[in-house]
Amino acid sequence: MEENRSVEFKGTGQGLAIHVRFYHDSQQIKDIIQQRINENPAFYKGATVADITCESLSETGRKELEQWLAVEHGMIINSKENVKSKQEEGKSSPSKPIVKAASFQENKEYGTKFVEGTLRSGQLIEHPGDVVIIGDVNPGAEISAGGNIVVMGILRGIAHAGIYGNKDAFVAASVLQPTQLRIYQTITRSPDEVLDRSKNPEIAKLKDQMICVEPF
Amino acid sequence: MDFFKFFIGESKKSKNVAKERLKLVLVHDRADCSQDFLDAIKGDLIRVISDYMVIDESEMEIRMTRTKRDTDDTMIPALVANIPIKQMRDRKRL
Amino acid sequence: MGEVLVITSGKGGVGKTTTTANLGTGLAQLGKKVVVIDADIGLRNLDVVLGLENRIVYDLVDVVEGNCRLKQALIKDKRYPELFLLPAAQTRDKNAVSPEQMKALNDELKEIFDYVLVDCPAGIEQGFRNAISGADKAVVVTTPEISAVRDADRIIGLLEAAELRNPTLIINRLKIDMVRRGDMMNIDDMLDILAIDLLGVIPDDQAIVISTNRGEPVADGSTSQAGQAFRNIARRITGEEVPFLDLDLQDNLVHRLKKILGFAK
Numbered sequence: 359m360e361e362n363r364s365v366e367f368k369g370t371g372q373g374l375a376i377h378v379r380f381y382h383d384s385q386q387i388k389d390i391i392q393q394r395i396n397e398n399p400a401f402y403k404g405a406t407v408a409d410i411t412c413e414s415l416s417e418t419g420r421k422e423l424e425q426w427l428a429v430e431h432g433m434i435i436n437s438k439e440n441v442k443s444k445q446e447e448g449k450s451s452p453s454k455p456i457v458k459a460a461s462f463q464e465n466k467e468y469g470t471k472f473v474e475g476t477l478r479s480g481q482l483i484e485h486p487g488d489v490v491i492i493g494d495v496n497p498g499a500e501i502s503a504g505g506n507i508v509v510m511g512i513l514r515g516i517a518h519a520g521i522y523g524n525k526d527a528f529v530a531a532s533v534l535q536p537t538q539l540r541i542y543q544t545i546t547r548s549p550d551e552v553l554d555r556s557k558n559p560e561i562a563k564l565k566d567q568m569i570c571v572e573p574f
Numbered sequence: 575m576d577f578f579k580f581f582i583g584e585s586k587k588s589k590n591v592a593k594e595r596l597k598l599v600l601v602h603d604r605a606d607c608s609q610d611f612l613d614a615i616k617g618d619l620i621r622v623i624s625d626y627m628v629i630d631e632s633e634m635e636i637r638m639t640r641t642k643r644d645t646d647d648t649m650i651p652a653l654v655a656n657i658p659i660k661q662m663r664d665r666k667r668l
Numbered sequence: 669m670g671e672v673l674v675i676t677s678g679k680g681g682v683g684k685t686t687t688t689a690n691l692g693t694g695l696a697q698l699g700k701k702v703v704v705i706d707a708d709i710g711l712r713n714l715d716v717v718l719g720l721e722n723r724i725v726y727d728l729v730d731v732v733e734g735n736c737r738l739k740q741a742l743i744k745d746k747r748y749p750e751l752f753l754l755p756a757a758q759t760r761d762k763n764a765v766s767p768e769q770m771k772a773l774n775d776e777l778k779e780i781f782d783y784v785l786v787d788c789p790a791g792i793e794q795g796f797r798n799a800i801s802g803a804d805k806a807v808v809v810t811t812p813e814i815s816a817v818r819d820a821d822r823i824i825g826l827l828e829a830a831e832l833r834n835p836t837l838i839i840n841r842l843k844i845d846m847v848r849r850g851d852m853m854n855i856d857d858m859l860d861i862l863a864i865d866l867l868g869v870i871p872d873d874q875a876i877v878i879s880t881n882r883g884e885p886v887a888d889g890s891t892s893q894a895g896q897a898f899r900n901i902a903r904r905i906t907g908e909e910v911p912f913l914d915l916d917l918q919d920n921l922v923h924r925l926k927k928i929l930g931f932a933k
Contacts, residue, residue, distance in 0.1 A: 392749075422740060429723050430744060480710055482759035497721070498712075498758045537722045547722040550746065587850030593857050596814050600821050600861065 365390045373406030373434075373568075384419045387412070388426060395431060406434045406568055428545045434568045435544060468504060477501070477515065486522070497537055503527070509534075516540070520564075528563035534571060544569055601638055612636055619655060628661040670701075670778035673785050673905070674803035676827070678819030680790030682811045683840040686876060687898075688787040689717040690887040694902025696748035697887070700782040703742065703752045705773075707799035708789040709764060712756035719746060719883020720753050729757035729764045731773065738776060747888055752781075762795040771802030783905070792826060800827065806835035807867060812842055812853045821862055836867035838901065843872045868901035869912060870894050 365387065366377040378387055395402045407427055410420055427433040468487030479498025483489055486504035491511065499515035501507050506528050507519045513531035518540040520527030525542050535555050538547045539562050546569045562571045616636050623629055635656040643650050675688045685708075692704040706714035709729065715721040726741035731754070745751035754777075757764060777784045786803060789795035800806065806827045810820040820837070827835050839858060846852035859866055875892035879885060887898040893913065900910045 422737075425725065425740070429725055480758045500759055538724070545725060550719070550722075589847070589850050589853045589857065592814050592853055593861070596817055596853075596861060599814075599818055603818065603822060604825070 365394065367394065373408035374402075375409040375411070376407060378410075378412035378415065384415065384423060387415070387423065391427070402431060402433065425545065429547065432547060432549065434546060470505075471503075476511075479515075495531075506530070525564050528561055530559065530561040530574065532559050533557055534560040534562065539569055541569055604638065612638070615653070619657070623657065625663070627659050627663055630658040630660055633658045670781045670783055671805065672774045672778055672803045673783065673805050673807055674788050674800050674832075675785060675807045675809060676788035676796065676800065676823055677790065677809040677816070678792065678823035679810075679816045682809050682816050683870070683876075684790075684809050685713045685717050685787050686880065686885075687807075687809050687838060687840065687870075688785050689714060689885045690895075690898035691902050691905065692718075692751055692783075692785050693745075693748065693885040693887040694899045695783050695785075695905065696745065696751035697899065698902060698906060699750070700906070701750045701780070702783045702785065703754055703777055703781045704785045704787065705754045705777075706756035706787050707770070707795065708787060709756045709795065709798075710758065710761045711789065712758050714787050715743075715753060715755045716883060717880055718753055718885065720755075721883075724755045727755045727757040728773075729760050732765050732769045738773075747884075762789070762793070762798065765798050767798050767801035770798045774802030792822065796826075797830075800830055800832060803832060806832045807838060808835050808862075808864070809838045809840055810858065810862075811840050812847075812858065817853070817858055817861060824862060824864060834865065836865050837862060838868050838870065839866070840870045841872045842869055866912075867904060868897055870897045871913070 364378065368375040368377065376391070407424070410423060412420065415423065424435045428435050468485065470488040470490055471483070471485040472490050472492065473483055474492045476493045477483065477491060477495045477499035479496055482500045482502065483491070484502045488505040489501055489503040489507050491501065491507075491509045493509075494511040495501060495509055495513045495515040495517070497514045500518070501509075501515070502518045502521055504522045504527075505519065505524060507517045507530070509517070509529075509531035511531070512533040513529070513536050515536065516538045517529045517531075517536055519529045520542045521540075523542055527541055529536075529539055529541065533556070536548065538545060540546075541562070541564045544564060544567060556573065558573055560571050561574045562569050564570075616634065619636070620629065620631055620634070637654055639652050639654050641650060641652040641654075673691075675684050675691070677684050685706075688704050692702050695702045704714060704718070705728065706712050707728070708714075712727075715724060720743050723743050726736040728741070730736045731738050731741045742752040742754055745753065774784055774786070786799050788799035808820050808823055808827075810816045824835055827833075837859070839855060842855070843852055847854045855866065855869060871893045873886070873892050873894035875886050875890055876894050879888075879890065879895075885898075886892055886895040887902070888895075897913055900913065903910045
């Protein structure tokens with residue numbers, strides 16, 4: 359039990375704050391967190407992590423922990439460093455319109471890449487600007503864009519928008535059912551249970567470092 | 575129908591057909607994949623036989639095949655060499 | 669120090685990936701620390717058979733190229749915390765990895781895991797050469813069809829040429845009713861031709877299709893014959909002596925009658 363308390367979970371307005379009090383290596387920390395999650399899996403599933411503080415973890419160690427929480431437990435990471443840089447930029451405002459002129463301007467130098475037809479498993483579209491797919495993106499296909507991604511069809515594969523740090527990048531699709539969505543460094547994955555998913559156009563973007571999906 | 579099959583025995587069963595075809599194919603496959611091995615044998619044979627007779631190297635043929643064993647009818651793999659002899663060497667002159 | 673087993677077949681579609689997923693699951697059930705590697709770069713499938721496709725961030729090629737650390741690319745199984753998947757890259761091809769890199773990776777993994785199972789791609793080209801590199805043992809999967817057995821024979825020859833001696837055989841998708849009728853080669857027919865040791869026999873079972881649909885290996889808790897057969901093979905891999913499933917192949921009524929009348933041995 360002593361060990362169990364050395365990692366603290368606190369609920370905050372932005373989400374969970376995880377505080378590691380004693381020295382542990384990253385595997386020990388994972389084990390302790392895993393133990394806590396096992397006690398109440400429903401509570402942690404899909405939870406937002408607002409902050410991870412730990413003196414014994416290096417920057418890469420913390421990044422790895424964040425990624426582990428995101429991929430293994432479907433948590434949404436909204437960590438300190440990301441929040442800070444967001445504040446420094448002074449751009450954060452949840453009430454902003456989803457599609458901003460600014461994000462288009464940023465990518466003008468690279469232009470927009472249009473791809474017509476179905477993207478099949480194993481196909482990879484990489485482009486520093488915006489990418490528009492006129493067709494479906496099948497599971498196993500991947501789109502990696504410096505800017506925004508628009509799929510005029512069903513998105514079932516992996517879409518990674520804003521790879522070079524554009525946190526305002528978005529992913530929009532006629533039907534949004536991706537295996538994984540990534541915007542800048544934030545990753546979400548589809549839930550393991552098959553849910554009744556929306557058949558209407560949706561847009562995903564970062565809001566307070568969470569990937570939010572809403573209809574448009 | 576089963577009653578007749580009973581007398582025909584097992585040889586016409588499709589699995590036995592498969593097994594026989596497979597065995598034949600494999601002998602060729604196994605020989606094919608060791609062409610270097612066959613070439614090596616060929617080279618050695620030429621060297622040894624040339625001491626005793628003059629042979630036509632260009633017409634010489636060596637391959638893996640199957641043959642019936644003398645003692646029973648079991649098929650066994652065999653190495654068959656076809657070596658045309660042009661002339662016998664005079665052994666006394668050697 | 670763990671052991672690296674490569675699961676191979678030559679011919680495609682005989683069940684290498686299903687076998688790898690199920691043996692990984694079976695070994696993890698026995699409390700072993702296991703990693704399954706998808707070496708089929710460009711045509712990955714082990715992730716979907718295990719139901720882990722939506723968790724992939726990094727893959728084998730990322731590890732080899734140093735884009736991430738090995739532990740970041742290992743995906744923990746949903747059911748067994750001691751079972752991990754190292755997925756293949758889907759958007760690359762077989763030439764992204766060299767045999768030397770695979771060997772180094774296997775050497776690193778067997779320091780951490782009890783068993784490293786490598787799911788080999790079909791064919792005998794570069795992908796095959798990469799997958800068998802660094803393996804300690806080979807398992808050949810075949811089905812009772814002429815084409816699959818022929819390719820298995822070819823693979824056994826290539827494995828022996830690569831110093832992977834004494835591979836063991838798994839016969840998959842054996843249809844017991846057809847064997848009884850004499851319309852499918854039986855276990856002895858195949859062992860007679862391939863002349864290697866039998867590791868196990870998996871009966872043809874609809875439960876495999878159903879479990880693959882769900883992304884849950886049939887070896888995981890299922891009462892099906894195929895699930896039991898995979899669990900038995902896993903135990904044999906650990907060195908345990910497990911009798912083969914009684915598939916009731918020979919002792920049918922007609923055969924017994926023929927025995928009595930002296931028509932059959």
